[in-house]
Amino acid sequence: MRQLIIGLTCLFLTNSIAVAHEKSHDHHQVPTLNKANTVVSMEKDQVTITFGPIDLPAGHEGDLAASMPKHFFNMPELRYMTGYKAEVFTKEGGALPKEYLHHLLLLDMDEPSISCPGEPLFMAGAGMEMTDTRFPTGHGVKLDPAHKLMTLVAFYHKVPPTKNVYARFTMYTAPQGANMAPLEVYQVGVNVVCFSKFDQRPVNQSDEGISIQPGVQVNTSPLRFLVDGCVKFAYPHGHNGALLIALENRTQNKTLLRTVPKVTQDGTLIEFPMHQVYADEQGFSVSTKEDYEMVLVHHRPLQQKTEAWGMGNYLLYMTRGECQSLAKNSTP
Numbered sequence: 071m072r073q074l075i076i077g078l079t080c081l082f083l084t085n086s087i088a089v090a091h092e093k094s095h096d097h098h099q100v101p102t103l104n105k106a107n108t109v110v111s112m113e114k115d116q117v118t119i120t121f122g123p124i125d126l127p128a129g130h131e132g133d134l135a136a137s138m139p140k141h142f143f144n145m146p147e148l149r150y151m152t153g154y155k156a157e158v159f160t161k162e163g164g165a166l167p168k169e170y171l172h173h174l175l176l177l178d179m180d181e182p183s184i185s186c187p188g189e190p191l192f193m194a195g196a197g198m199e200m201t202d203t204r205f206p207t208g209h210g211v212k213l214d215p216a217h218k219l220m221t222l223v224a225f226y227h228k229v230p231p232t233k234n235v236y237a238r239f240t241m242y243t244a245p246q247g248a249n250m251a252p253l254e255v256y257q258v259g260v261n262v263v264c265f266s267k268f269d270q271r272p273v274n275q276s277d278e279g280i281s282i283q284p285g286v287q288v289n290t291s292p293l294r295f296l297v298d299g300c301v302k303f304a305y306p307h308g309h310n311g312a313l314l315i316a317l318e319n320r321t322q323n324k325t326l327l328r329t330v331p332k333v334t335q336d337g338t339l340i341e342f343p344m345h346q347v348y349a350d351e352q353g354f355s356v357s358t359k360e361d362y363e364m365v366l367v368h369h370r371p372l373q374q375k376t377e378a379w380g381m382g383n384y385l386l387y388m389t390r391g392e393c394q395s396l397a398k399n400s401t402p
Contacts, residue, residue: 108141108221115243117145117213119176121223122236123161126170128225136222137172142179143219149243150210150250153203156196158225161234168198168339169310170232172224174239180217184297185256186264190220193255195385196239197307199331199342204242205303205387206351210250213243251389253302258317259383260291260366278379282311282368289382293317293362299388300355304329304348307383311337314367315382321360327384337369355393356386 109120121138128137156174158166174196181191193211194203205211213219223237244250257263261280262271274281280289306315306329317327327348332340356362366382 108138110141110143112146115245117149117241117243119221119239119241120236121174121238123234124225124236126225126229126232126235127227137224137227138222140220140222143221144217145213145215145219147215147246149213149246150248150252151194151213151241152205152210152244152250153242154194154196155202155240156200157238157240158200159236159238160232161236166232166235168200168341170225170229170235171196171198171200171237172226173197174223174237175221176239176241177220178214178217179220181214183257183264184254185258186266187296189264189266191255192257192385193219194239194241195305195307197381198309198339199307201305201342201347202344203303203305203347204349205253206349208249208251209253209302209351209387209389210244211253211255211387213241253387253389254297254299256295256297256299256386256388257383258293258362258364258386259307259381260289260315260364261381261383263383276379279309279381280366280379282370282378282380284370284372284374286313287368287370287380289366289368289380291364292320293364295356295358295360295362298355298357298391299386300353300391300393301326301348301386301388302350302353303387305385305387306331306342306347307381307385308339308342308366309380310339311368311370311378311380312339312366312382313369314365315384316365317384318363318365319356319360320363326354326356326362329384336371352396353388353393356388357392 111118158170176194178191178193183189183191304327315329318325329346331342368380370378
């Protein structure tokens with residue numbers, strides 16, 4: 071959340087699907103001095119989307135909270151995305167703190183979402199965790215050349231003044247013609263994750279996430295899956311102060327995902343270590359017939375006077391239907 075130099079067209083005003091729920095956030099408008107400039111390039115088995123330059127701080131606009139206008143493009147050929155990573159840096163190439171990136175999204179505007187009915191498919195994304203993502207071997211998300219892809223970026227609007235900032239989203243792809251098992255993408259979260267339902271968020275939620283009060287705070291949200299699937303990879307997204315994100319099967323009384331971030335002493339998020347990021351070719355099954363729950367645990371230092379906002383989401387990459395046992399090599 072983003073893949074050939076491609077002629078890009080800014081179709082924001084003419085794409086009714088993308089803007090159906092858009093509205094301006096008057097409390098922090100996007101500065102007019104920032105120019106829209108996004109470049110998409112492809113080299114071998116890698117697609118790179120570069121946003122910028124942009125002068126920060128910059129605001130957010132619309133229900134997808136973008137700091138720059140959305141950009142649309144098509145792949146020149148059929149490929150499968152096998153992973154991705156995000157970066158934020160200066161014009162001189164110096165890396166910036168991860169906190170600069172609020173979110174980066176990639177959507178397939180011609181593929182319906184299986185988790186958010188009526189919305190286009192949210193294929194990939196990244197926040198301040200910037201996890202370098204690699205799906206299990208032989209699995210990937212289809213990048214259909216006939217489909218219009220849309221990408222956008224948002225930076226934290228409270229970062230210090232910084233000129234000529236860039237964000238980069240890199241997609242890894244399988245070689246053309248490779249035999250791949252297609253992955254579908256399912257969004258789950260303690261906070262509201264479907265942008266068409268943002269206007270239904272409770273009073274303790276905003277674009278920034280869930281309001282976190284001093285001390286330990288546990289938030290949970292019930293979940294029913296709309297399709298049966300076999301989860302092969304789970305991309306976690308969280309904010310500062312997060313101690314735990316989890317997905318639990320309440321029907322079977324079983325924890326399916328339990329993700330603990332690496333943090334500084336004051337709780338600032340550093341990353342999700344790779345051993346905490348679920349990736350398994352065997353996978354685990356989710357069913358429309360069972361009850362699930364998302365769990366998010368935060369700690370806000372008692373002396374912290376500034377507002378704190380938390381998120382606890384997963385992008386689940388899964389195949390359709392129940393998991394099948396993998397064939398094991400037998401020895402005579």
